[in-house]
Amino acid sequence: MIPGPTPVPEKVLQALSKHPIGHRSKEFQDLVESTTKNLRWLHQTHNDVLTITGSGTAAMEAGIINTLSKGDKVICGENGKFGERWVKVAEEFGLEVIKIESEWGTPLNPEKFKKLLEEDKQKEIKAVILTHSETSTGVINDLESISSYIRAHNTALSIVDCVTSLGACNVPVDEWQLDIVASGSQKGYMIPPGLSFVAMSQKAWEATEKSNLPKFYLNLKSYRKSLISNSNPYTPAINLVFALEEALNMMREEGLDNIFLRHKKHKLAVSNAVKALNLKLFADERHLSPSITAIDTGEIDAEEFRKTIKNKFDILLAGGQDHLKGKIFRVGHLGYVNDRDIITVISAIGKTLIDLGKITSKEVGEALVEASKYLE
Template identity: 90%
Template sequence: MIPGPTPVPEKVLHALCKHPIGHRSKEFQTLIESTTKNLKWLHQTQNDVLTITGSGTAAMEAGIINTLSKGDKVICGENGKFGERWVKVAQEFGLEVIKIESEWGTPLNPEEFKKVLEEDKHKEIKAVILTHSETSTGVINDLETISSYIREHNTALSIVDCVTSLGACNVPTDEWQLDIVASGSQKGYMIPPGLSFIAMSEKAWEAAEKSNLPKFYLNLKAYRKSLLSNSNPYTPAVNLVFALDEALKMMRDEGLENIFRRHNKHKLAISNAIKTLNLKLFADEKYLSPSITAINTGEIDAEEFRKIIKNKFDILLAGGQDHLKGKIFRIGHLGYINDRDIMTIISAISKVLLDLGKISAQEAGAALVMASKYLDSK
C-alpha cells in the first residue's frame, strides 16, 4: 500500500500477457483509438491527450520543454519532494524560477500565486508549474483556485503534475482550463510503471510554436502528428498499452463519480481511524490527498514501524523522504484498492501498536469501528 506502483487488477495482468503486436499494424491503431477516447474521458477534455513511453517525470519535462524557451520566467510551487523536482527541471533548462513555497505538510497558498501574477504587469511570467497531489506529504493543493488566478493573468500557462490526483479526484481539465496535465501509469491508472500521459490545450500548442528548448524524443509535435493516424512516433510499450486499454474500460464501468467517491471514502476511513490510534496526521485534515495519507509517528521510529508491518503482515508502506525519513510513514490508497484493503492495513497498524504497548485493545477495536463507519457511508 504505497503510492505507486499500485496494485494491478487481474484483468489488466492478463492483458499484459498478450503476445506483442506490431505498433504500425491496423490492430494497434484500433487499440490507440480506444485508449485515446477513454483518456479524453478520464481527463474530462476535448483536447489532445498524448501517451509517452516513460514515467510521469517524462510527461512533466515534456510539458516544460515543449512550451517554454530559455530565459522564460516561471512560477514553481514547492511544498514537497515533487515541487522541488520541478524547480530543478526548470532551472536545468535555463528558466528563471520564482518559487512559491510552503512548509512540507502544508498546502500552497493560492493568494501568493495571485499576488505574484497580478504584479506581473508586463506579462513576463510564461508558466506556473505545480503539483496537485504532493505524494511526499499527503497534501492536496487547491488547483481549482490557483488555476483561476492563472487564467486571469491571461498569458501564463498552467503546467500541472496530476500524477497522484488524476483518477482519484476530480480534475476537470477543460472546465478549469488547465493547459498541461501530466500523469503516470502506475498510479490511478492501475497498470505497471512505464507510460505517462500529457493533456495539451490549444493555448499550450500555440506556445509550442515559439519554444526553443531542445527536444527530440519528447517533442510533442511528433506525438500529436502521429496521433492523427492513431499511431506513435517511436516504438511504444505495446503490452502496457494492452493493459491501459483494459484498465480504462474498468474505470469507465465504475464511472468517474464512483471512482472519486471511493477514494474519498478510503481517505476518510484511514485518517479517522489513525486518530483513534493516537497517531497524528502529518497534513491538516482539510488538505488531505485522496491518494495517500502521511502519518507522524512521534517517538516511534517510522522506518522500524514499516519493517515490522512488512515482516509480520507482508504489507509495504512508504517511508518519509529526505528530512522526514524515520519521522513519518505513508499509506497509499490509490487505484485498485478496496474496502478490505483499508480494513487490513488498519488492523495491521493496530496490532503493531498494541504489541508495542502504545494503545489498548479497546482503542484497536475502536479504530476498526471508525474505519467501518466511513466505509459503510454512501
C-alpha cells in the same frame, strides 16, 4: 499500500500477458484510437491527450520543454519532494524560477499565486508549475483556485503534476482550462509503471511554436502528428497499452463519480482511524490527498515500524523522504484498492502498536469502528 506502483487488477495482468503485436499494424491503431478516446473521458477534455513511454517525470519535463524557452520566467509551487523536483527541472533548462513555498505538510497558498500574477503587468511570467497531489506529504493543493488566477493572467500557462490525483479525484481539464496536465500509469490508472500521459490545451499548442528548448524523444509535436493516424512516433510499450485499455474500460464501468467517492471514503476511513490509534496526521487535515495519508509516528522510528508491518503482515507502506525519513510513514490508497484493503492495513498498524505497548486492543477496535463509518 504505497502510492505507486499500485496494485494491478487480474484482468489488467492478463491483458499485459498478451503476445505483442506490430506497433504499425491496424490492430495497434485500433487500440490507440480506443485508449485515446477513454483518456479524453478520464481527463474530462476534448483536447489532445498524448501517451509517452516513460514515467510521470518524463511527462512533466515534456510539458516544460515543449512550451517554454530559455530565460522564461516561471512560478514554481514547492511544498514537498515533487515541487522541489520541478524547480530543479526548470532551472536545469535555464528558466528563471520564482518559488512559492509552503512548509511540508501544508498546502500552497493560492493567494500568493494571485498576488504575483496580478503584479506581473508586463506579462513576463510564462508558466505556473505545480503539483496537485503532493505524494511526499499527503497534501492536495487547491488547483481550482490557482488555475483561476492563472487564467486571469491570460498569458501564463498552467503546467500541472496530476500524477497521484488523476483517476483519484476530480480534475476537469476543460472546465478549469488547464493547459498541460501530466500523469503516470502506475498510480490511479492501475497498471504497471512505464507509460505517462500529457493533456494539452490549444493555448499550450500555440506556445510550442515559440519554444526553443532542446527536445527530440519528448517533442510533443511528433506525438501529436502521429496521433492523427492513431500511431506513435517511436516504438511504444505495446503490452502496457493492452493493460491501459483494460484498466480504462474498468474505470468507465465504475464511473468517474464512483471512483472519486471511493477514494474519498478511503481517505476519510484511514485518516480518522489513525487519530483513533493515537497517531498524528502529518498533513493539514483540511487538505488531505485522496491518494495517500502521511502519518507522524512521534518517538517511534517510522522505518522500523514499516519493516515490522512488512515482515509480520506482508504489507508494504511508504516511508518519509529526505528530512522526513524515519519520522513518518505513508499509506497509499489509490487505484485498485478496496474496503477490505483499508480494514486490513488499519488492523496491521493497530496490532503493531499493541505489540509496541503504545495502545490496547480497545483503541484498535475503536479505530476499525471509526473507519467503518466512512466505508459504509
